[in-house]
Amino acid sequence: MSITGIILAGGHSSRMGENKALLQIGGKTVIERIANQLASMSSEMIIVANNQEEYQFLGLPMVSDQWKEKGPLAGIHAGLTASNTLKNLIVACDMPFISTELGKILLKKLDTHQAAVPEIEGRLHPLYAAYRKDTKEAAEQALRDNRLRIREFLHDINASIMKGDELKRMGFLYEQAHFFNMNLPDEYQMALKMAAEKGKHPK
Template sequence: MKKNSEISAYILCGGKSKRMQSEKGLVLYKGKPFIRWIIEAVMPVTSNIILVTSNGDYELIGLPMIEDVYADKGPVGGIHTALQHSKTDRNLILSCDVPKITTELIRNLVSESGKSEASLTFLHDGKNDYPLLGVYRKSAKKAFAEAIIADRLKLCPLVNLMSHQKLCVNSQQKALVQNINSRAELQALNLLNP
């Protein structure tokens, strides 16, 4: 499958990283920063990759960076920033803490999003939603702007109010979508995947 010029990818790197105690996207897994694993998974799908961050440490990655339009609004603010910046209708949104995500899973997500008129398509494991592994249409920007103005910053309730489709991952794929948020989770990841 060739790269999709109709898709932009935005990796949200703006979290506080309190539990990790260091910038999550730059934490090393198998000798490479999380962000590199994610970029390598996205590159076969689209080369239009932008980092949403104000952290200058990401300049080493060599990709375009944009800062949040509204500071300190969490993932809702990051997604709004991405949608406002984007020139494409569909936008792949990923968090910076999913180093095991694969090109195959991303391709499937992008493909399914193109078959639906829903505002967003995101991954689901039968129990948990993963709206930070999703494809958002540019038209969703208005709902995100309104949520920021109303200070409704919880992402899952917001996306569930919008037109959406959930793409269920199978039991083997479940480990691929796991967020690595803490030192303990990183240690477990390294023990499981030496």
């Protein structure tokens, strides 16, 4: 089945002080690392970015938020609107160590649900999650109503919240690195250390 990988690169990176998607880890930018991982799971890819010039070097299709300054939900909506496939895997641009194994589990869950979102140790991760294209309308309605919390949007659709215990039962042994995201300079330094210790990103 055709799958679209959608990278959300629309944030301001204000806490980092520079574009976190373009920071280098192991000789590649974070967004390149993500794109490489998504390429093994998807037949198409889309970058959602409001400053598109910065990502021209990737050679990938790009779209901008239709709803400006509305946060990640607007990015999800823009990506799903542009997608040509039923199944979509959405990733934030600041997650350098995503797991392809987890991505495939989330996508498989879309056979029975409109979305599949991991929840690890009580924390929801809607920006490394799978969404069917038919959730676009619910996202648009939430944006119209100015209900911008993704957790609320997930209540509007048939979403499977996949907790750590369920993932373990399915044979996926997650690591904290799989959900690590960088917002602060200290977190970037931590990511560099994690990459050096691993030698490569976790499977």
